[in-house]
Amino acid sequence: MNDSSWGAPPQAGYWGPSDRGPVQGAAPAGPAYDAPQAQQTRPMPIVPDVPAHGGDQDDDRGAAVPGGPPFRDETPPTTSHRAASQEPQEPMPSAPRPAAAPQKKSAGRDLGAAIGVGVGLGAVILVSLFVVKAVFVGVIAVAVVVGLWELTTRLSERKGIKAPLVPLAVGGAAMVVAGYLRGAEGAWVAMALTALAVLVWRMTDPPEGYLKDVTAGAFAAFYVPFLATFVSMMLAADDGPRRVLTFLILTVVSDTGAYAVGWRFGKRKLAPRISPGKTREGLAGAIAFAMAAGALCMQFLIDDGAWWQGLLLGLAVAASATLGDLGESMIKRDLGIKDMGTLLPGHGGIMDRLDSLLPTAPVVWLLLVLFVGSG
Numbered sequence: 001m002n003d004s005s006w007g008a009p010p011q012a013g014y015w016g017p018s019d020r021g022p023v024q025g026a027a028p029a030g031p032a033y034d035a036p037q038a039q040q041t042r043p044m045p046i047v048p049d050v051p052a053h054g055g056d057q058d059d060d061r062g063a064a065v066p067g068g069p070p071f072r073d074e075t076p077p078t079t080s081h082r083a084a085s086q087e088p089q090e091p092m093p094s095a096p097r098p099a100a101a102p103q104k105k106s107a108g109r110d111l112g113a114a115i116g117v118g119v120g121l122g123a124v125i126l127v128s129l130f131v132v133k134a135v136f137v138g139v140i141a142v143a144v145v146v147g148l149w150e151l152t153t154r155l156s157e158r159k160g161i162k163a164p165l166v167p168l169a170v171g172g173a174a175m176v177v178a179g180y181l182r183g184a185e186g187a188w189v190a191m192a193l194t195a196l197a198v199l200v201w202r203m204t205d206p207p208e209g210y211l212k213d214v215t216a217g218a219f220a221a222f223y224v225p226f227l228a229t230f231v232s233m234m235l236a237a238d239d240g241p242r243r244v245l246t247f248l249i250l251t252v253v254s255d256t257g258a259y260a261v262g263w264r265f266g267k268r269k270l271a272p273r274i275s276p277g278k279t280r281e282g283l284a285g286a287i288a289f290a291m292a293a294g295a296l297c298m299q300f301l302i303d304d305g306a307w308w309q310g311l312l313l314g315l316a317v318a319a320s321a322t323l324g325d326l327g328e329s330m331i332k333r334d335l336g337i338k339d340m341g342t343l344l345p346g347h348g349g350i351m352d353r354l355d356s357l358l359p360t361a362p363v364v365w366l367l368l369v370l371f372v373g374s375g
Contacts, residue, residue, distance in 0.1 A: 114345075114347055116345075117344050117345055117347055118347070121344075121353075124139065125139065125248065126245075129235075129241045129244060129245065130241050133180075133235055133240065133241070136235060136241075136244070137176060137177060137180050137232055137235065140176050140228055140231055140232055141172075141173040141176045141177065143228070143350055143354065144172045144173065144175075144176055144224055144225045144228050145169045145172060145173060146343065146349075146350045147224045147349075147350045147351045147354055148165060148168045148169055148172055148220055148224050148225070149165060149169070150340045150341040150343075150349045150350060150351045151163075151220050151223075151224065151340065151351055152165045152168065152216075152220060153341075154335050154337060154340055155216055155220075155335070158335040158336055158337065159335065160209070161209070161212055161213060161216045162205070162209065162213050163198070163213055163214075163216040163217040163220050164198055164201040164202050164213070164217055166201065167194065167197035167198050167200075167201045167217075168194065168198065168217060168220055168221055168225075170194075170197070171190065171191075171193060171194025171197055171198075171221060171225070172194065172221065172224060172225030172228075173225070174190045174193075174194070175187055175190040175191055175194065175221075175225040175226055175228075175229045176225060176228060176229055176232050177232070178190040178229070179229035179230070179232040179233045179236075180232035180233065180235060180236050181236075183233060183236065184233065187226065187229040187230075187233065190229075191221060191222065191225075191226050194221045194225070195217075195218050195221055198214055198217035198218060198221065199214050202214050202217070223358065224351075224354070224358065227358040227359060227361055227362060228354075228358060228361065230361035230362045230364075230365040231244060231247065231357075231361045231365075233365055234247060234361070234364070234365050234368065236375075237374060237375025238375045239302065239303050239375055240375065242301045242302060243302065243364075243368055243375070245297075245301065246294075246297040246298070246301050246302060246313075246364070246368075247360065247361065247364040247365075248357075249293055249297055250290050250293055250294055250297065250313065250314055250317040250360075250364070251317060251321050251356055251357055251360050253289045253290055253293040254286040254287075254289060254290040254314075254317055254318045254321045254322075254356070255286070255321060255325075255356055256289065257282075257285040257286045257287075257288060257289025257290065257318075258278070258282040258283060258285050258286035258289075258318075258322070259282065260285060261281055261282050261284065261285025261286075261288075261289075262277070262278065262279045262281055262282025262283075262285060263282075265281045265285075266279030266280075266281045266282050267279065267281065268280045268281065270282065270283055270322075271326055274326050274329050274330055274333065275325070275326055275329040278322075278325070278326070283318070283322055286318040286321065286322060287314070287315060287318040287319075289314075289318075290314035290315070290317045290318040290321075291310070291311045291314035291315055291318070292314065293310075293314060294309075294310035294311060294312075294313040294314025294315075294317065295307040295308075295310035295311050295314065296310065297310055297313075298310030298313060298371075302368070302371075302372055303372060304372045305371065305372055306371075309367075309371045312367070313364065313367050313368075313371075316363050316364075316367060317360055317363065317364065320356075320359050320360045320363045321356035321357075321359075321360050322356075323359060324355050324356040324357070324358060324359035324360060325355050325356045327355070327359065328340075328351070328352070328355030328356075329355075339352050340352050
């Protein structure tokens with residue numbers, strides 16, 4: 001098509017006056033087009049037929065797409081041309097979006113189940129502690145055996161370490177009883193015999209992995225039953241039930257203070273690579289709560305005890321309980337697990353409750369012996 005014919009002026013004398021009307025139904029082009037018709041049919045811009053919902057969609061099919069250029073080598077119509085052919089769009093709402101509600105802090109466990117289990121365990125401990133001492137020794141022995149089973153099972157599942165459970169369980173229960181009957185000397189002898197039994201028992205299996213298995217067995221014997229033996233040694237004193245109760249109260253109060261203060265005010269991490277949930281503020285709460293409880297317990301529960309001794313005792317308990325908790329967290333991180341077991345709903349396993357008690361037991365036993373004697 002010759003673009004020069006669009007809108008060109010008429011030539012003189014080409015059409016007569018009677019031919020000024022438009023020709024109906026004709027679609028002339030080129031020089032044969034009449035002047036009046038040419039004046040009424042000015043060239044209009046090509047407006048693509050863009051559907052109202054089309055928008056700016058990515059498509060590489062050129063003219064085959066409504067709204068695309070008529071030829072591939074032409075520049076696509078601008079946004080203003082497209083907008084001119086689209087139907088009016090509804091205005092976007094100008095009101096700001098409501099801010100998301102802040103998430104509440106979560107304890108990460110079923111608090112109802114945890115409280116119920118804790119109350120039940122506390123009732124069993126108190127009844128056995130103040131009725132017959134021997135019954136409480138049995139409670140300690142059962143806790144030791146279950147803890148050994150959890151620890152050795154996790155070692156076998158996660159690391160392929162097969163620490164022999166039978167000699168550990170028998171030797172662990174014997175350690176607890178020996179500590180109650182014969183004191184520290186009996187505990188050490190039972191510990192040595194248990195380690196020897198682990199070495200001999202493991203010889204019945206092939207030698208592959210012998211060293212790591214017996215090493216893990218010796219560690220388990222020391223970590224669980226030997227440390228628990230100091231609880232039975234506290235119990236052997238004349239005021240043994242009150243000493244054990246003081247030990248339990250201070251450890252629980254330390255853990256509770258760390259949790260409560262850390263959950264509410266905790267910002268600075270204590271050991272993020274080991275236990276990301278623990279904070280320095282939580283440690284301060286554990287120290288404050290344990291020292292206050294220690295002063296009260298030494299003043300009103302322990303014979304010949306003084307409140308200032310309780311302050312020192314509470315400080316030591318807060319430190320040992322925190323280190324014990326971190327040590328257990330280190331073991332679980334190495335094993336790649338969250339809890340040692342599932343026996344206690346809301347708590348995990350027995351070992352998840354003994355983590356702070358076990359290393360605290362020798363600390364409390366030693367300080368009570370220094371402050372008020374062995375009883």
